[in-house]
Amino acid sequence: MLPTRTGFVADAFADIGAALRKHHLATTFSWQDVAQRYRRSRVGAFWLTINMGVLIGALGFVFGTLFRTPMHEYLPYICVSLIFWGFISTSINEGCTAFIGAEGIILQVRMPLFTHVLRTLYRNAIILGHNILIYPLVLLSVGRMPTWDVFLALPGFVILTLNLLWIMLILAVLCARYRDMTQVVQNMLQVILYLTPVMWMPKTLPEGISGLLLDLNPFYHLISVVRDPLLGNLPSATNWMACVGFAVVGWTAALLLFSRYRHRVPYWL
Amino acid sequence: MASITLAGVSVEFPVFNAASRSLKNRVLSVATGGAIDRRTDGHVIVRGLEDVSCAIKDGDRIGLVGHNGSGKTTLLRVLSGIYRPTSGSAAIDGDCVSLINISLGIDPEATGRENIRLRAAMMGMRPEELRKQFDEIAEFSGLGDFLDMPFRTYSSGMQLRLAFSTSTAIRPEILVMDEWLSTGDEDFKHKADKRLREIVSTTKILVLASHSRELLQKNCNRILWMDHGRVRMDGPANDVLPAYFG
Structure with a gap:
């Protein structure tokens, strides 16, 4: 007797709800993840800050000169861009291995699967917290x-x-089932980095092209809603509408996929 | 009230050989078609459990016996709600804790105290519950000042002590164990045995997989004999154990 379709969706909601209720699990493990990486180093997780700082300084100098943009404008721009692009791309990259990497836990402990996704996000949010100091x-x-x-x-x-x-x-x-997906995603993110205004500024685009490259690129909207306020501008209504629409459509798809395949994940590991 | 009801449970594992697991091959096989398509598409299925039915209720102390590969671990995973059966149904009522790998979640670089926290989280203990139990766990481990040292500096016996002390601090309704946990030196073993017996007596349902007749005789009142993924015999310990051990 297999549960009905509605039962499946309810199960997916129950999983996500349980993960949110037990979010102390995700918090504990994600702090642990960050602590583990920098355990015996003197500066600890602030190596993240230092690395990012150096990268911003170097890229800011090179690209600021190349694009002939004044430093007081370009440096804050690339700073916020790189910090948030790092957050976005690493979260997505590590999202691919959220279940694969937690194989040991999934096969031995009954825990909401969404906890492992939350853990990955929290871990990257902690890293973001270190980077934002710059x-x-x-x-x-x-x-x-x-x-x-x-x-x-x-x-x-x-x-x-x-x-x-x-x-x-x-x-x-998807990546638990098709292991090559991880590589595909990594690859795509690299391309998206150049297609999205992260290093370059939207205003440097020639007229006419911008519509395509910017408006059709979800990552442009995603990064804009955070970046623009930090640089003293307001994100456009289009930016916000795109992000909200993207979230609604995306979550619907994610819930359908998750409810359909949640129970298969342990078998794939 | 805790109960587990399995009705016609079968578990089938898809085996993705390198060929069928990757997206590349799926795309390529569509593109090339023909012979390769058929060969890569029919992936192998391993049947772990076949038509297993049983009703487990409060007070049951189930012993699981069977040769290697008979489906014991798979059944333990179904009972703990990790695998949902591919056909049939499994209704598990009650919170279930498995003491299968008691070192899961431990970070060798972290101190003993941190590891108690990590391990307790892994067992599903809530933070406020842990706060209440923390001192008791620390004391039971008998590690004293070593609790502030990194876990990797412990001897293997001490590592097991810590893992054991934390893992057995929880009192679940359903307890799943793969072999009896026996750890440490003579002194600790005695303490550990006592603690395990305590948990076993407070838990409502115990499922213990073991190869030791003596252990099963002592702790279980009902034995499930698994053979090739099916239940070969299910009955009181005094009937099944002689049949299995011969």
């Missing part, structure tokens, strides 16, 4: 003051993570 430093160094708009980045961040979660959930399921 942002005020960069602003100071170019003599710019943050405006009140900065706080608008918070709702932007919420909609960004909501979107990341469904992408990660879908990829975690």
Whole structure:
């Protein structure tokens, strides 16, 4: 007697709900993940901050010069861009291995599967928390003051993570079944990095092309809703509408996929 | 009330050989078609359990016997709700904890105290529950000042002590064990045995897979004999054990 279709969807909701209720699991494990990587180092997880800082300085100098953009404008831009692109791309990349990497746990302990996705996201949010420290430093160094708009980045961040979660959930399921997907995703993210205004600024695009490259690129909208407020601009209504629409459509797809294949995941590991 | 009801449970594992597991091959085989398609498409299925039915209720102490590959571990995983049967149904009522790998979740670089926290989380213990139990766990391990040292500096006996102390602090309704846990030196073994017997007596349902007749005789009142993924015999320990061990 197999559960009906509605039973399946209810199961998926129950799994996600349980993961949220037991979010202390995801929190404990994700802090552990970060601590583990930097256990015996003196500076610890602040190596993340240092690495990112150096990268921003170097790329800021090179591309700022190449694009002939004034430093006080370009440096904060690439700083926020790289920090959030790092968050987005690593979350998605590691989302692929959320279930594969937790094989030992999944096969031995009954735990909501979504916990492993949350753990991956939390881990990257902790890393983001370390990296974001560079942002005020960069602003100071170019003599710019943050405006009140900065706080608008918070709702932007919420909609960004909501979107990341469904992408990660879908990829975690697919990659458990098709192991090559991980490589495909890595590859795609590399391409997307160049197609999305991360290193380059949207305004440097020639007229006419921008519509295609920007408006049709979901990652442009996702990064804009967080980045623009941090740089003292307001994200456009299109940006927000695209992000919300993307979240609704994406979560619907993710829930359908998850409810259909959730029980198969342990068999695939 | 805790209960487990299995009705006609079968479990089939798809075996994805390198050929059928990858997306590349799936795309390529569509593209090439013909002979390769047929060969790569029919992936092998291993049947782990076949038509297993049983009703387990409060007070049952189930012993699981069977040769290697008879489906014991798979059945344990179905009973703990990890595998959902590919056909048939499994209704598990009650919170279930498995003491299969008691070192799961431990980080060798972290200290003993941190590892108690990690291990307890893995067992599904809530933070507030752990706070209440923490001192008792630390004391039971008998590790003293070593609790502030990294786990990797422990001897293997000490590592097991820590894992054991934490893992057995929980009192589930359904307890699933793969072999009896016996750990440490004579002194600790005695303590550990006592603790295990305590859990076994407070738990409502025990499922213990073991190869030891003496252990099964002592702890179980009902034995399931698994053979090639099917239940070969299911009955009181005094009937099944002589039949199995001969």
